[in-house]
Amino acid sequence: MSKARTALCAIALAASAGFSAVPALANDYPAMSLRMAHPLPQSWPGVEWDLWWAEQVEERSGRKIDIEIFWSGQLGGLLEIKNLVSSGAVDIGVFAQAVHASEMPLTSIAAGLLNRVSADPATAQELARATYAAGPVKAELEGLNLMPLKWTVTSPYRFTCNKPIETMADLEGMRIRAVGGAYVPIWMEAYGSVPTRVQAPEIREGLQRGTLDCNFGPIEWVPFFDLQEVAPYLSDINTGAFTTFQLYVPHDTFMGWPQEVRDLMTEVAAEAMQKDLEALNGVEAKAMETFRAAGGQVVELADMEAFVAKSPDMIQVWVDSMTEQGLRADIEPLIPLQRKAAESFAR
Known part of the structure; x- marks a missing residue:
């Protein structure tokens, strides 16, 4: 079994600790009708695994569990869904926890807010799993009445520009879309770039x-x-x-579901995330093919060593920020997880 597969299989064990691992028969499941709030359109890259998860839960429960997905923010926008889940107004919700960093400072670091920590999707996936399993994060989530079941990973974030970046100096003054909370702009500004807040539909324009x-x-x-x-x-x-969007259920709702329902949902979530990870290479290759076919060029940075040397230690930046907020004791178990993930850039 691969390291990535082992890590993902552990997700179900971590999320459903103490539950039986014996699969339930379809006729053992109660009839349930659940609503999922999703902020993204069904065509958005990676969301097919949220749909796959819902469909598999329905199928494996013998259609006893019905999950209706409301796409494109029909039940609430990107900034609203977290509170809808936390309050129990919806049964399941997908949102980007990175945009709620001030409300969930410990959990949000699982989304990979820090640049140049996870060099590849498998590392980002494992970092998220380990972070959610940490005691202080579990306590924060329970206090917020939130339970994460799955999350989406992407290929590494890169710069796609209207002019080439041939040397580190080319980054100076460039207006780059900044997402992911407060830390990404800090990293960009270290190179003289101008972090720019632009909503996704406005990127092309x-x-x-x-x-x-x-x-x-x-x-x-x-x-x-x-x-x-x-x-x-x-x-x-x-x-x-980075991990981008996370699928959550209310913590008290999850704990009130029968054991077989909790087992089913966490086990299918682990499978969905593994499929997401395995599909990324093909997705990345297909996107690159489209990019090159349209005349796109991959530009190599001539002074990569200098670029890496100039890169801020974002883990330390995060530690300093959390310390100033009085959260140093809470993040102690999380610091080694970040440092271990950062070793991926040395491989």
Whole structure:
């Protein structure tokens, strides 16, 4: 069994500790009708595994469990779904916990807020799993009435720009879309870039008009947003892989479900995340093919060693920030997890 597979199989064990591992028969499941709030359209890269999870839970329960997905923010927007789940207003919700870093400071670090920590999706996936399993994070989540079941990973975030980044100096003054909370802008500013808040639907227009020089995201977003013509230069700088959107249920609701339901949902979640991870290579290759076919170029950074040397120690930046907030004792178990993940950049 691969390291990635072992890690993902542990997700179900961590999330359902104390539950039976014996599969239930379909006729053992209670009839349940659940609503899932999803902020993204069904065509968004990676969300097919949220759909796969819901469909598999339905199928394996003998259709006793019905999950209706409300796509594109029908039940609530990106910033609203967290509170809808926490309050129990919806049974299941998908949101980006990174945008709620101030409300969930310990949990949010599981989304990979720090640049150049997880060099690849498998490392990002394992870092998230280990973070959710840490005692202080579990306590924070329970206090927020939230239980994470699965999360989505992407290929490494890179810069897709309307002009080439050939040397580190080219980053100076470039307006780059900044996402993921407070730490990404700090990292960008270290190179003289201008972090720019741009909503996803406005990325292409910003690049086309020149109010934005680069998108910051994985290559699979290029064909989705049709960026290949307005941003034909892809930098080879690996800024790190991140988990993006997380699927949550209310903690008290989850604990009130029968054991067989909890087991089913966590086991299918582990499988969905493994499939997501295994599919990424193909997704990345297909997106790159589309990018190159439109005339896109991959630009190698000539002074990569200098770029790496200049990169701030974002883990220490995070530690200092958490210490200032009086959370140093809470993050102690999390610091080694971040340091271990950062070793992936040395491999």
